[in-house]
Amino acid sequence: MTAMTRRSLVGLGMALPLLGQINWANAASPSPATNGGPARINYNESPWGPSPAAREAMREGIGLCGRYPYDAQYRLIDLFAAEHGLKPDQVQVFCGSKLALQHAVMAFTGSRSLVVPEPSYEAPAEAAVGRGTRVHSIALDARFAHDVDAMLAADPAAGLIYLCNPNNPTGTVTPRQDIERLLARKPAGSVVLVDEAYIHFSDAQSCIDLVKDHPELLVLQTFSKLYGMAGARLGLAIGQAPLLQRLEAFDGQNVAASPTLLAGLASLQDRQLVPQRKAKNARLRDQTIAWLAERGWRCTASQTNCFMIDMRRPGQPVVERLAEQGVLVGRIWPSWPNWVRVSVGDERDMQRFRSAFAKVTG
Template sequence: MLLGDGSGEILKLCAETFTGKQRGALVVAVPTFEAILLNASANGADVVKVPLTGSFAHDLPKMMAAAKGGLIYVCNPNNPTASITPKDELRDFVEKTPGGTMILVDEAYFHYADSPDYESMIPLVQDHPSLIVSRTFSKIYGMAGLRCGYCVAQKETLERIRPHQMWDSVNIMALAAASASLDDPDQVPNGQRLNNEAKTFTIGELDKMGYKTIPSQANFIMFDCKRPVLPLIKAMKDRNVHVGRLFPPVPNHMRVTIGKKSEMESFLNAFKQVMA
Protein backbone atom coordinates (compact mmCIF):
# COMPACT_ATOMS: atom_id res chain seq x y z
CA MET A 1 0.00 0.00 0.00
CA LEU A 2 1.12 3.56 -0.74
CA LEU A 3 -0.37 6.62 0.99
CA GLY A 4 -0.91 9.81 -0.95
CA ASP A 5 -1.98 13.44 -0.57
CA GLY A 6 -5.51 12.38 -1.49
CA SER A 7 -6.07 9.84 -4.24
CA GLY A 8 -5.42 12.75 -6.60
CA GLU A 9 -1.71 12.37 -5.85
CA ILE A 10 -1.96 8.62 -6.51
CA LEU A 11 -3.47 9.32 -9.95
CA LYS A 12 -0.73 11.86 -10.70
CA LEU A 13 1.99 9.43 -9.63
CA CYS A 14 0.56 6.69 -11.85
CA ALA A 15 0.46 9.04 -14.84
CA GLU A 16 4.07 10.07 -14.21
CA THR A 17 5.25 6.48 -13.73
CA PHE A 18 3.40 4.64 -16.47
CA THR A 19 2.65 7.15 -19.28
CA GLY A 20 4.80 9.31 -21.51
CA LYS A 21 6.41 9.40 -24.94
CA GLN A 22 8.46 6.28 -24.17
CA ARG A 23 6.06 4.48 -21.82
CA GLY A 24 2.79 4.76 -23.71
CA ALA A 25 -0.56 6.52 -23.79
CA LEU A 26 -3.25 6.98 -21.18
CA VAL A 27 -6.52 5.31 -22.18
CA VAL A 28 -9.65 6.65 -20.47
CA ALA A 29 -13.40 6.69 -20.79
CA VAL A 30 -15.27 9.84 -21.71
CA PRO A 31 -16.72 11.39 -19.69
CA THR A 32 -14.72 10.47 -16.60
CA PHE A 33 -12.73 12.14 -13.81
CA GLU A 34 -10.37 14.39 -15.73
CA ALA A 35 -7.44 15.14 -13.42
CA ILE A 36 -5.36 12.20 -14.62
CA LEU A 37 -5.81 13.33 -18.24
CA LEU A 38 -4.04 16.58 -17.39
CA ASN A 39 -1.33 14.69 -15.49
CA ALA A 40 -0.61 12.41 -18.45
CA SER A 41 -0.62 15.28 -20.95
CA ALA A 42 1.86 17.20 -18.80
CA ASN A 43 4.03 14.08 -18.86
CA GLY A 44 4.08 14.15 -22.66
CA ALA A 45 1.68 11.22 -23.12
CA ASP A 46 -1.06 10.87 -25.67
CA VAL A 47 -4.55 10.54 -24.20
CA VAL A 48 -6.95 8.15 -25.93
CA LYS A 49 -10.62 8.75 -25.09
CA VAL A 50 -13.13 5.91 -25.46
CA PRO A 51 -16.84 6.82 -25.07
CA LEU A 52 -18.87 5.06 -22.40
CA THR A 53 -21.36 2.46 -23.57
CA GLY A 54 -25.07 3.12 -23.87
CA SER A 55 -25.48 1.96 -20.26
CA PHE A 56 -22.74 4.39 -19.16
CA ALA A 57 -20.26 1.59 -18.41
CA HIS A 58 -16.64 1.59 -19.54
CA ASP A 59 -16.25 0.07 -23.00
CA LEU A 60 -13.51 -2.27 -21.84
CA PRO A 61 -12.91 -4.17 -25.12
CA LYS A 62 -12.32 -0.90 -26.98
CA MET A 63 -10.13 0.42 -24.18
CA MET A 64 -8.02 -2.72 -24.26
CA ALA A 65 -7.72 -2.54 -28.04
CA ALA A 66 -6.56 1.09 -27.81
CA ALA A 67 -3.81 0.37 -25.28
CA LYS A 68 -0.25 -0.43 -26.25
CA GLY A 69 1.69 -0.32 -23.02
CA GLY A 70 0.98 2.78 -20.96
CA LEU A 71 -1.95 2.98 -18.54
CA ILE A 72 -5.69 2.29 -18.67
CA TYR A 73 -7.73 4.32 -16.17
CA VAL A 74 -11.08 2.92 -14.98
CA CYS A 75 -13.08 5.07 -12.57
CA ASN A 76 -15.61 2.72 -10.97
CA PRO A 77 -18.12 4.01 -9.90
CA ASN A 78 -17.53 6.58 -12.59
CA ASN A 79 -17.41 10.33 -12.06
CA PRO A 80 -19.42 12.28 -13.35
CA THR A 81 -22.05 9.69 -14.35
CA ALA A 82 -22.25 7.76 -11.01
CA SER A 83 -22.55 4.58 -13.10
CA ILE A 84 -20.67 1.31 -12.64
CA THR A 85 -18.89 -1.13 -14.88
CA PRO A 86 -20.15 -4.65 -14.00
CA LYS A 87 -17.83 -6.75 -11.86
CA ASP A 88 -17.70 -9.73 -14.24
CA GLU A 89 -16.70 -7.53 -17.17
CA LEU A 90 -14.04 -5.73 -15.15
CA ARG A 91 -12.63 -8.92 -13.68
CA ASP A 92 -12.40 -10.47 -17.15
CA PHE A 93 -10.73 -7.29 -18.43
CA VAL A 94 -8.08 -7.42 -15.70
CA GLU A 95 -7.43 -11.09 -16.50
CA LYS A 96 -7.03 -10.52 -20.25
CA THR A 97 -5.16 -7.20 -20.47
CA PRO A 98 -1.56 -7.80 -21.65
CA GLY A 99 1.04 -7.56 -18.88
CA GLY A 100 2.84 -4.60 -20.45
CA THR A 101 -0.20 -2.37 -19.91
CA MET A 102 -0.94 -1.08 -16.40
CA ILE A 103 -4.51 -0.77 -15.11
CA LEU A 104 -5.57 1.81 -12.51
CA VAL A 105 -9.02 1.26 -11.02
CA ASP A 106 -10.19 4.34 -9.12
CA GLU A 107 -12.57 3.29 -6.32
CA ALA A 108 -13.11 6.74 -4.77
CA TYR A 109 -16.86 6.08 -4.53
CA PHE A 110 -16.57 2.41 -3.50
CA HIS A 111 -18.45 2.84 -0.21
CA TYR A 112 -21.60 4.13 -1.95
CA ALA A 113 -21.91 1.25 -4.43
CA ASP A 114 -24.50 -1.31 -3.30
CA SER A 115 -25.35 -2.96 -6.62
CA PRO A 116 -24.85 -6.74 -6.80
CA ASP A 117 -23.09 -6.03 -10.11
CA TYR A 118 -20.32 -4.13 -8.32
CA GLU A 119 -17.29 -5.31 -6.38
CA SER A 120 -13.85 -4.01 -5.50
CA MET A 121 -10.88 -5.10 -7.57
CA ILE A 122 -8.50 -5.07 -4.58
CA PRO A 123 -8.63 -8.89 -4.15
CA LEU A 124 -7.29 -9.27 -7.71
CA VAL A 125 -4.11 -7.32 -6.95
CA GLN A 126 -2.45 -10.38 -5.41
CA ASP A 127 -2.38 -12.19 -8.76
CA HIS A 128 -1.99 -9.24 -11.15
CA PRO A 129 1.19 -7.14 -11.02
CA SER A 130 -0.25 -4.72 -13.60
CA LEU A 131 -3.25 -3.80 -11.40
CA ILE A 132 -3.41 -0.75 -9.11
CA VAL A 133 -6.50 0.17 -7.07
CA SER A 134 -6.87 3.63 -5.54
CA ARG A 135 -9.11 4.76 -2.68
CA THR A 136 -9.67 8.07 -0.86
CA PHE A 137 -10.82 9.44 2.49
CA SER A 138 -12.43 12.41 0.70
CA LYS A 139 -15.90 10.92 0.15
CA ILE A 140 -17.58 8.73 2.78
CA TYR A 141 -15.12 9.96 5.43
CA GLY A 142 -15.66 13.64 4.57
CA MET A 143 -11.95 14.50 4.45
CA ALA A 144 -11.67 16.20 1.05
CA GLY A 145 -9.89 19.26 2.46
CA LEU A 146 -7.47 17.25 4.62
CA ARG A 147 -6.18 15.14 1.68
CA CYS A 148 -5.52 11.48 2.35
CA GLY A 149 -5.71 8.62 -0.11
CA TYR A 150 -3.92 5.41 -0.95
CA CYS A 151 -3.42 2.71 -3.53
CA VAL A 152 -3.05 -1.04 -3.31
CA ALA A 153 -0.66 -2.80 -5.69
CA GLN A 154 2.07 -5.41 -5.70
CA LYS A 155 5.37 -4.48 -4.06
CA GLU A 156 7.30 -4.21 -7.32
CA THR A 157 4.66 -1.87 -8.77
CA LEU A 158 4.76 0.35 -5.68
CA GLU A 159 8.55 0.48 -5.91
CA ARG A 160 8.22 1.87 -9.43
CA ILE A 161 5.76 4.53 -8.25
CA ARG A 162 7.45 5.60 -5.03
CA PRO A 163 10.46 7.49 -6.54
CA HIS A 164 8.03 9.95 -8.18
CA GLN A 165 6.48 10.93 -4.85
CA MET A 166 7.72 13.89 -2.85
CA TRP A 167 8.82 13.36 0.75
CA ASP A 168 6.19 13.58 3.50
CA SER A 169 3.32 14.28 1.13
CA VAL A 170 0.63 13.29 3.65
CA ASN A 171 0.24 15.74 6.54
CA ILE A 172 -0.06 14.64 10.16
CA MET A 173 -3.59 16.05 10.56
CA ALA A 174 -4.82 13.94 7.65
CA LEU A 175 -3.21 10.83 9.11
CA ALA A 176 -4.77 11.46 12.52
CA ALA A 177 -8.21 12.04 10.98
CA ALA A 178 -7.94 8.97 8.77
CA SER A 179 -6.99 6.82 11.75
CA ALA A 180 -9.89 8.20 13.80
CA SER A 181 -12.30 7.59 10.92
CA LEU A 182 -11.26 3.97 10.61
CA ASP A 183 -11.70 3.52 14.36
CA ASP A 184 -15.32 4.79 14.21
CA PRO A 185 -17.59 1.83 13.36
CA ASP A 186 -20.55 4.13 12.67
CA GLN A 187 -18.86 6.47 10.19
CA VAL A 188 -19.41 4.45 7.02
CA PRO A 189 -22.90 3.01 7.69
CA ASN A 190 -24.22 6.40 8.83
CA GLY A 191 -22.82 8.09 5.73
CA GLN A 192 -24.31 5.40 3.50
CA ARG A 193 -27.72 5.67 5.16
CA LEU A 194 -27.91 9.46 4.96
CA ASN A 195 -26.74 9.46 1.35
CA ASN A 196 -29.25 6.76 0.33
CA GLU A 197 -32.15 8.55 2.02
CA ALA A 198 -31.44 11.92 0.41
CA LYS A 199 -30.58 10.38 -2.96
CA THR A 200 -33.72 8.23 -3.09
CA PHE A 201 -35.84 11.27 -2.24
CA THR A 202 -34.19 13.43 -4.91
CA ILE A 203 -34.38 10.82 -7.65
CA GLY A 204 -38.02 10.17 -6.83
CA GLU A 205 -38.92 13.86 -7.06
CA LEU A 206 -37.07 14.25 -10.37
CA ASP A 207 -38.87 11.16 -11.70
CA LYS A 208 -42.23 12.73 -10.82
CA MET A 209 -41.16 15.75 -12.88
CA GLY A 210 -40.28 13.50 -15.84
CA TYR A 211 -36.49 13.57 -15.54
CA LYS A 212 -34.65 10.25 -15.64
CA THR A 213 -31.48 9.74 -13.64
CA ILE A 214 -28.57 7.52 -14.65
CA PRO A 215 -28.61 4.69 -12.04
CA SER A 216 -26.40 6.13 -9.30
CA GLN A 217 -23.86 4.18 -7.28
CA ALA A 218 -22.21 7.25 -5.76
CA ASN A 219 -22.93 10.29 -3.60
CA PHE A 220 -24.11 12.30 -6.60
CA ILE A 221 -26.51 11.89 -9.49
CA MET A 222 -26.54 12.80 -13.18
CA PHE A 223 -29.81 13.23 -15.02
CA ASP A 224 -31.06 14.30 -18.45
CA CYS A 225 -32.52 17.82 -18.41
CA LYS A 226 -33.80 17.41 -22.01
CA ARG A 227 -32.18 20.71 -22.98
CA PRO A 228 -28.68 22.25 -22.91
CA VAL A 229 -27.54 22.30 -19.32
CA LEU A 230 -25.19 25.31 -19.40
CA PRO A 231 -27.93 27.99 -19.14
CA LEU A 232 -29.58 25.94 -16.39
CA ILE A 233 -26.35 25.84 -14.38
CA LYS A 234 -26.15 29.63 -14.53
CA ALA A 235 -29.83 30.04 -13.64
CA MET A 236 -29.40 27.75 -10.64
CA LYS A 237 -26.35 29.72 -9.51
CA ASP A 238 -28.41 32.92 -9.71
CA ARG A 239 -30.70 31.26 -7.14
CA ASN A 240 -27.70 30.45 -4.95
CA VAL A 241 -27.77 26.74 -5.80
CA HIS A 242 -24.50 25.44 -7.21
CA VAL A 243 -24.52 22.26 -9.30
CA GLY A 244 -21.86 20.50 -11.35
CA ARG A 245 -20.31 22.03 -14.42
CA LEU A 246 -20.94 21.13 -18.03
CA PHE A 247 -19.48 17.83 -19.24
CA PRO A 248 -19.29 18.20 -23.06
CA PRO A 249 -19.97 14.53 -23.96
CA VAL A 250 -23.35 14.79 -22.20
CA PRO A 251 -24.38 18.43 -22.81
CA ASN A 252 -27.97 17.95 -21.62
CA HIS A 253 -27.09 16.21 -18.34
CA MET A 254 -26.73 17.86 -14.94
CA ARG A 255 -24.47 16.50 -12.20
CA VAL A 256 -25.71 17.13 -8.66
CA THR A 257 -23.96 16.19 -5.42
CA ILE A 258 -26.23 14.69 -2.76
CA GLY A 259 -26.30 16.73 0.45
CA LYS A 260 -28.69 16.83 3.39
CA LYS A 261 -32.37 16.33 2.60
CA SER A 262 -33.04 20.00 3.33
CA GLU A 263 -30.35 20.96 0.82
CA MET A 264 -31.85 18.66 -1.79
CA GLU A 265 -35.26 20.26 -1.20
CA SER A 266 -33.65 23.64 -1.93
CA PHE A 267 -32.13 22.20 -5.11
CA LEU A 268 -35.47 20.80 -6.25
CA ASN A 269 -37.31 24.06 -5.56
CA ALA A 270 -34.76 26.04 -7.55
CA PHE A 271 -34.76 23.49 -10.37
CA LYS A 272 -38.57 23.65 -10.64
CA GLN A 273 -38.35 27.45 -10.94
CA VAL A 274 -35.64 27.27 -13.58
CA MET A 275 -37.52 24.69 -15.66
CA ALA A 276 -40.92 26.42 -15.40
Protein backbone atom coordinates in the same frame (compact mmCIF):
# COMPACT_ATOMS: atom_id res chain seq x y z
CA MET B 1 7.00 16.32 -3.11
CA THR B 2 9.65 16.26 -5.76
CA ALA B 3 7.46 16.94 -8.76
CA MET B 4 4.63 19.32 -9.58
CA THR B 5 2.39 19.35 -12.61
CA ARG B 6 2.09 22.36 -14.86
CA ARG B 7 -1.48 22.80 -13.67
CA SER B 8 -0.29 22.79 -10.05
CA LEU B 9 2.27 25.47 -10.81
CA VAL B 10 -0.28 27.62 -12.58
CA GLY B 11 -2.66 27.26 -9.65
CA LEU B 12 0.10 28.16 -7.21
CA GLY B 13 1.03 31.20 -9.25
CA MET B 14 -2.56 32.39 -9.21
CA ALA B 15 -2.92 31.77 -5.49
CA LEU B 16 0.24 33.47 -4.20
CA PRO B 17 -0.83 37.07 -4.94
CA LEU B 18 -4.06 36.43 -3.03
CA LEU B 19 -2.49 35.16 0.18
CA GLY B 20 -1.91 38.62 1.55
CA GLN B 21 -5.54 39.57 0.88
CA ILE B 22 -7.11 36.76 2.94
CA ASN B 23 -8.73 37.74 6.21
CA TRP B 24 -7.40 34.83 8.20
CA ALA B 25 -9.64 35.60 11.17
CA ASN B 26 -12.65 34.81 9.00
CA ALA B 27 -11.12 32.09 6.85
CA ALA B 28 -12.84 29.24 8.69
CA SER B 29 -16.38 30.32 7.85
CA PRO B 30 -19.47 28.37 8.94
CA SER B 31 -20.97 25.80 6.63
CA PRO B 32 -23.52 27.01 4.04
CA ALA B 33 -26.29 25.35 6.03
CA THR B 34 -25.69 27.79 8.89
CA ASN B 35 -24.62 31.01 7.20
CA GLY B 36 -27.23 31.37 4.48
CA GLY B 37 -24.69 30.82 1.71
CA PRO B 38 -25.30 28.84 -1.45
CA ALA B 39 -26.08 25.15 -1.47
CA ARG B 40 -22.73 23.71 -2.57
CA ILE B 41 -23.63 20.48 -4.31
CA ASN B 42 -21.08 20.85 -7.09
CA TYR B 43 -17.86 19.09 -6.01
CA ASN B 44 -19.05 15.71 -4.63
CA GLU B 45 -17.99 16.77 -1.15
CA SER B 46 -19.48 15.39 2.05
CA PRO B 47 -22.00 17.74 3.67
CA TRP B 48 -21.17 16.18 7.05
CA GLY B 49 -17.40 16.62 7.08
CA PRO B 50 -15.12 14.48 9.25
CA SER B 51 -16.79 12.23 11.79
CA PRO B 52 -16.85 13.30 15.46
CA ALA B 53 -14.09 10.81 16.24
CA ALA B 54 -12.01 12.09 13.33
CA ARG B 55 -12.44 15.69 14.48
CA GLU B 56 -11.26 14.81 17.97
CA ALA B 57 -8.27 12.99 16.50
CA MET B 58 -7.47 16.07 14.41
CA ARG B 59 -7.45 18.24 17.52
CA GLU B 60 -5.05 15.83 19.21
CA GLY B 61 -2.90 15.79 16.08
CA ILE B 62 -2.30 19.52 16.21
CA GLY B 63 -0.10 19.07 19.25
CA LEU B 64 2.01 16.52 17.37
CA CYS B 65 2.75 18.73 14.38
CA GLY B 66 6.22 19.59 15.64
CA ARG B 67 7.42 16.13 14.65
CA TYR B 68 7.25 14.12 11.45
CA PRO B 69 4.20 11.84 11.60
CA TYR B 70 5.76 8.66 10.27
CA ASP B 71 4.48 6.59 13.19
CA ALA B 72 0.89 7.61 12.47
CA GLN B 73 1.37 6.84 8.79
CA TYR B 74 2.71 3.35 9.55
CA ARG B 75 -0.21 2.72 11.91
CA LEU B 76 -2.68 3.74 9.22
CA ILE B 77 -0.99 1.49 6.67
CA ASP B 78 -0.88 -1.44 9.09
CA LEU B 79 -4.57 -1.09 9.99
CA PHE B 80 -5.74 -0.81 6.38
CA ALA B 81 -3.52 -3.68 5.26
CA ALA B 82 -4.76 -5.94 8.07
CA GLU B 83 -8.39 -5.16 7.24
CA HIS B 84 -7.88 -6.21 3.61
CA GLY B 85 -5.49 -9.13 4.03
CA LEU B 86 -2.59 -7.22 2.50
CA LYS B 87 1.06 -6.77 3.38
CA PRO B 88 2.01 -3.28 4.59
CA ASP B 89 4.28 -2.79 1.55
CA GLN B 90 1.18 -3.14 -0.66
CA VAL B 91 -0.31 0.09 0.71
CA GLN B 92 1.02 3.60 0.12
CA VAL B 93 -0.27 6.85 1.61
CA PHE B 94 -0.72 10.02 -0.45
CA CYS B 95 -1.91 13.54 0.25
CA GLY B 96 -5.16 12.80 -1.58
CA SER B 97 -5.72 10.06 -4.16
CA LYS B 98 -5.50 12.61 -6.98
CA LEU B 99 -1.78 12.90 -6.29
CA ALA B 100 -1.40 9.13 -6.57
CA LEU B 101 -3.34 9.22 -9.83
CA GLN B 102 -1.13 11.92 -11.30
CA HIS B 103 2.00 10.01 -10.27
CA ALA B 104 0.62 6.87 -11.90
CA VAL B 105 0.19 8.76 -15.17
CA MET B 106 3.79 9.93 -14.94
CA ALA B 107 5.08 6.48 -14.01
CA PHE B 108 3.22 4.35 -16.54
CA THR B 109 2.71 6.58 -19.59
CA GLY B 110 4.87 8.78 -21.77
CA SER B 111 5.92 6.79 -24.79
CA ARG B 112 2.91 4.54 -24.06
CA SER B 113 -0.64 5.89 -24.14
CA LEU B 114 -3.39 6.41 -21.59
CA VAL B 115 -6.86 4.89 -22.07
CA VAL B 116 -9.73 6.53 -20.20
CA PRO B 117 -13.54 6.30 -20.17
CA GLU B 118 -15.63 9.26 -21.31
CA PRO B 119 -17.19 10.98 -19.49
CA SER B 120 -15.20 10.35 -16.34
CA TYR B 121 -12.85 12.05 -13.92
CA GLU B 122 -10.64 14.33 -15.99
CA ALA B 123 -7.48 14.41 -13.85
CA PRO B 124 -5.62 11.51 -15.51
CA ALA B 125 -6.25 12.82 -19.04
CA GLU B 126 -5.23 16.33 -17.99
CA ALA B 127 -1.99 15.02 -16.48
CA ALA B 128 -1.25 13.00 -19.61
CA VAL B 129 -1.96 15.85 -22.05
CA GLY B 130 0.27 18.11 -19.98
CA ARG B 131 3.25 15.86 -20.68
CA GLY B 132 2.41 15.13 -24.31
CA THR B 133 1.05 11.63 -23.79
CA ARG B 134 -1.51 10.29 -26.23
CA VAL B 135 -4.95 9.80 -24.68
CA HIS B 136 -7.64 7.44 -25.98
CA SER B 137 -11.10 8.43 -24.69
CA ILE B 138 -13.64 5.60 -24.88
CA ALA B 139 -17.37 6.30 -24.56
CA LEU B 140 -19.33 4.58 -21.82
CA ASP B 141 -21.55 1.73 -22.99
CA ALA B 142 -25.35 1.67 -23.11
CA ARG B 143 -25.49 0.95 -19.37
CA PHE B 144 -23.24 3.95 -18.71
CA ALA B 145 -20.60 1.47 -17.54
CA HIS B 146 -17.03 1.24 -18.82
CA ASP B 147 -16.85 -0.39 -22.25
CA VAL B 148 -13.89 -2.58 -21.36
CA ASP B 149 -13.75 -4.34 -24.73
CA ALA B 150 -13.45 -1.01 -26.52
CA MET B 151 -10.85 0.12 -24.00
CA LEU B 152 -8.83 -3.02 -24.67
CA ALA B 153 -9.04 -2.42 -28.42
CA ALA B 154 -7.96 1.23 -28.17
CA ASP B 155 -4.23 0.50 -28.02
CA PRO B 156 -2.54 -2.94 -27.88
CA ALA B 157 0.40 -1.35 -26.07
CA ALA B 158 -1.29 1.12 -23.73
CA GLY B 159 0.74 2.17 -20.71
CA LEU B 160 -2.17 2.84 -18.37
CA ILE B 161 -5.86 1.91 -18.55
CA TYR B 162 -7.94 4.00 -16.15
CA LEU B 163 -11.30 3.00 -14.69
CA CYS B 164 -13.30 5.07 -12.22
CA ASN B 165 -15.63 2.67 -10.45
CA PRO B 166 -18.17 3.83 -9.45
CA ASN B 167 -17.77 6.43 -12.14
CA ASN B 168 -17.60 10.18 -11.68
CA PRO B 169 -19.71 12.01 -12.94
CA THR B 170 -22.38 9.41 -13.73
CA GLY B 171 -22.33 7.54 -10.42
CA THR B 172 -22.75 4.28 -12.31
CA VAL B 173 -21.02 0.97 -11.59
CA THR B 174 -19.10 -1.30 -13.94
CA PRO B 175 -19.69 -4.99 -13.10
CA ARG B 176 -16.84 -6.79 -11.38
CA GLN B 177 -16.74 -9.47 -14.09
CA ASP B 178 -16.03 -6.80 -16.71
CA ILE B 179 -13.04 -5.57 -14.73
CA GLU B 180 -11.79 -9.13 -14.30
CA ARG B 181 -12.10 -9.64 -18.05
CA LEU B 182 -10.08 -6.49 -18.64
CA LEU B 183 -7.34 -7.73 -16.32
CA ALA B 184 -7.27 -11.12 -18.03
CA ARG B 185 -7.04 -9.70 -21.55
CA LYS B 186 -5.01 -6.53 -21.10
CA PRO B 187 -1.73 -6.11 -23.00
CA ALA B 188 1.41 -7.28 -21.23
CA GLY B 189 3.02 -4.36 -19.47
CA SER B 190 -0.15 -2.29 -19.34
CA VAL B 191 -1.14 -1.15 -15.86
CA VAL B 192 -4.83 -1.10 -14.93
CA LEU B 193 -5.78 1.60 -12.44
CA VAL B 194 -9.16 1.29 -10.69
CA ASP B 195 -10.11 4.53 -8.96
CA GLU B 196 -12.45 3.65 -6.08
CA ALA B 197 -13.00 7.14 -4.71
CA TYR B 198 -16.74 6.47 -4.46
CA ILE B 199 -16.73 2.75 -3.61
CA HIS B 200 -17.97 3.27 -0.04
CA PHE B 201 -21.29 4.71 -1.24
CA SER B 202 -22.02 1.73 -3.48
CA ASP B 203 -22.81 -1.97 -3.33
CA ALA B 204 -19.93 -2.69 -5.72
CA GLN B 205 -17.19 -5.08 -4.64
CA SER B 206 -13.80 -3.48 -4.30
CA CYS B 207 -10.97 -4.68 -6.53
CA ILE B 208 -8.46 -4.61 -3.68
CA ASP B 209 -8.56 -8.39 -3.32
CA LEU B 210 -7.46 -8.75 -6.96
CA VAL B 211 -4.14 -7.03 -6.25
CA LYS B 212 -2.64 -10.26 -4.87
CA ASP B 213 -2.95 -12.02 -8.23
CA HIS B 214 -2.38 -9.08 -10.58
CA PRO B 215 1.02 -7.38 -10.38
CA GLU B 216 -0.07 -4.67 -12.83
CA LEU B 217 -3.23 -3.63 -10.97
CA LEU B 218 -3.29 -0.39 -8.97
CA VAL B 219 -6.34 0.49 -6.83
CA LEU B 220 -6.90 3.94 -5.34
CA GLN B 221 -9.15 4.88 -2.44
CA THR B 222 -9.70 8.20 -0.71
CA PHE B 223 -10.94 9.71 2.55
CA SER B 224 -12.26 12.76 0.67
CA LYS B 225 -15.76 11.50 -0.09
CA LEU B 226 -17.76 9.38 2.36
CA TYR B 227 -15.29 10.03 5.18
CA GLY B 228 -15.74 13.78 4.69
CA MET B 229 -12.03 14.70 4.60
CA ALA B 230 -11.73 16.44 1.20
CA GLY B 231 -9.97 19.38 2.82
CA ALA B 232 -7.61 17.18 4.84
CA ARG B 233 -6.10 15.40 1.79
CA LEU B 234 -5.65 11.69 2.43
CA GLY B 235 -5.63 8.89 -0.13
CA LEU B 236 -4.29 5.37 -0.48
CA ALA B 237 -2.69 3.47 -3.36
CA ILE B 238 -2.93 -0.32 -3.19
CA GLY B 239 -0.82 -2.61 -5.37
CA GLN B 240 2.02 -5.08 -5.29
CA ALA B 241 5.20 -3.61 -3.84
CA PRO B 242 7.21 -3.34 -7.11
CA LEU B 243 4.35 -1.41 -8.72
CA LEU B 244 4.12 1.01 -5.80
CA GLN B 245 7.88 1.50 -5.92
CA ARG B 246 7.50 2.90 -9.41
CA LEU B 247 5.24 5.62 -7.98
CA GLU B 248 7.83 6.50 -5.35
CA ALA B 249 10.14 7.93 -7.98
CA PHE B 250 7.72 10.87 -8.18
CA ASP B 251 6.66 10.77 -4.56
CA GLY B 252 9.79 11.26 -2.51
CA GLN B 253 9.13 11.15 1.24
CA ASN B 254 5.41 11.72 0.88
CA VAL B 255 3.68 12.00 4.24
CA ALA B 256 0.37 13.58 5.22
CA ALA B 257 -0.04 15.83 8.26
CA SER B 258 -0.48 14.40 11.75
CA PRO B 259 -4.09 15.61 12.13
CA THR B 260 -4.99 14.10 8.76
CA LEU B 261 -3.41 10.71 9.48
CA LEU B 262 -4.97 10.43 12.92
CA ALA B 263 -8.36 11.38 11.49
CA GLY B 264 -7.95 8.64 8.90
CA LEU B 265 -7.19 6.12 11.63
CA ALA B 266 -10.20 7.21 13.64
CA SER B 267 -12.41 6.96 10.56
CA LEU B 268 -11.31 3.39 9.80
CA GLN B 269 -11.85 2.37 13.41
CA ASP B 270 -15.44 3.67 13.44
CA ARG B 271 -17.28 0.59 12.19
CA GLN B 272 -20.65 2.35 11.95
CA LEU B 273 -19.47 5.34 9.92
CA VAL B 274 -19.58 3.79 6.43
CA PRO B 275 -22.96 2.03 6.73
CA GLN B 276 -24.60 5.03 8.40
CA ARG B 277 -23.39 7.58 5.87
CA LYS B 278 -23.99 5.24 2.96
CA ALA B 279 -27.63 4.82 4.01
CA LYS B 280 -28.14 8.53 4.60
CA ASN B 281 -26.62 9.44 1.23
CA ALA B 282 -28.68 6.79 -0.58
CA ARG B 283 -31.91 8.02 0.99
CA LEU B 284 -31.32 11.64 -0.04
CA ARG B 285 -30.06 10.69 -3.51
CA ASP B 286 -32.91 8.30 -4.27
CA GLN B 287 -35.54 10.70 -2.96
CA THR B 288 -34.21 13.42 -5.26
CA ILE B 289 -33.99 11.14 -8.30
CA ALA B 290 -37.53 9.89 -7.65
CA TRP B 291 -38.76 13.49 -7.40
CA LEU B 292 -37.11 14.28 -10.74
CA ALA B 293 -38.51 11.12 -12.36
CA GLU B 294 -42.03 12.08 -11.29
CA ARG B 295 -41.56 15.28 -13.28
CA GLY B 296 -40.30 13.52 -16.38
CA TRP B 297 -36.54 13.92 -15.92
CA ARG B 298 -34.13 11.08 -16.71
CA CYS B 299 -31.18 10.47 -14.38
CA THR B 300 -28.26 8.07 -14.32
CA ALA B 301 -28.58 4.98 -12.11
CA SER B 302 -26.18 6.28 -9.50
CA GLN B 303 -24.69 4.36 -6.58
CA THR B 304 -22.60 7.30 -5.34
CA ASN B 305 -23.02 10.79 -3.93
CA CYS B 306 -23.68 12.31 -7.35
CA PHE B 307 -25.94 11.70 -10.32
CA MET B 308 -26.59 13.26 -13.71
CA ILE B 309 -29.78 14.69 -15.19
CA ASP B 310 -30.53 14.68 -18.92
CA MET B 311 -31.79 18.22 -19.55
CA ARG B 312 -32.61 17.39 -23.19
CA ARG B 313 -30.96 20.69 -24.11
CA PRO B 314 -27.62 22.33 -23.34
CA GLY B 315 -27.03 22.03 -19.61
CA GLN B 316 -24.76 25.03 -19.00
CA PRO B 317 -27.63 27.59 -18.93
CA VAL B 318 -29.35 25.41 -16.32
CA VAL B 319 -26.20 25.40 -14.19
CA GLU B 320 -26.05 29.19 -14.41
CA ARG B 321 -29.72 29.68 -13.60
CA LEU B 322 -29.47 27.38 -10.59
CA ALA B 323 -26.49 29.42 -9.36
CA GLU B 324 -28.65 32.54 -9.56
CA GLN B 325 -31.03 30.75 -7.21
CA GLY B 326 -28.23 30.04 -4.75
CA VAL B 327 -27.70 26.40 -5.75
CA LEU B 328 -24.29 25.40 -7.12
CA VAL B 329 -24.23 22.17 -9.14
CA GLY B 330 -21.48 20.45 -11.12
CA ARG B 331 -19.87 21.40 -14.38
CA ILE B 332 -20.72 20.15 -17.86
CA TRP B 333 -18.72 17.39 -19.56
CA PRO B 334 -18.15 18.29 -23.24
CA SER B 335 -19.02 14.77 -24.39
CA TRP B 336 -22.38 15.01 -22.56
CA PRO B 337 -23.37 18.66 -23.10
CA ASN B 338 -27.03 18.09 -22.19
CA TRP B 339 -26.35 16.42 -18.84
CA VAL B 340 -25.92 18.21 -15.49
CA ARG B 341 -24.17 16.63 -12.51
CA VAL B 342 -25.65 17.10 -9.06
CA SER B 343 -23.85 16.14 -5.85
CA VAL B 344 -25.82 14.86 -2.88
CA GLY B 345 -25.83 17.30 0.00
CA ASP B 346 -27.72 17.26 3.28
CA GLU B 347 -31.49 17.47 3.68
CA ARG B 348 -31.53 21.25 3.40
CA ASP B 349 -29.28 21.25 0.34
CA MET B 350 -31.54 18.84 -1.53
CA GLN B 351 -34.68 20.76 -0.56
CA ARG B 352 -33.10 23.91 -1.94
CA PHE B 353 -32.10 22.07 -5.09
CA ARG B 354 -35.64 20.82 -5.70
CA SER B 355 -37.10 24.26 -5.20
CA ALA B 356 -34.56 25.95 -7.47
CA PHE B 357 -34.77 23.25 -10.13
CA ALA B 358 -38.55 23.58 -10.28
CA LYS B 359 -38.18 27.33 -10.81
CA VAL B 360 -35.55 27.22 -13.55
CA THR B 361 -37.23 24.41 -15.50
CA GLY B 362 -40.86 25.40 -14.96
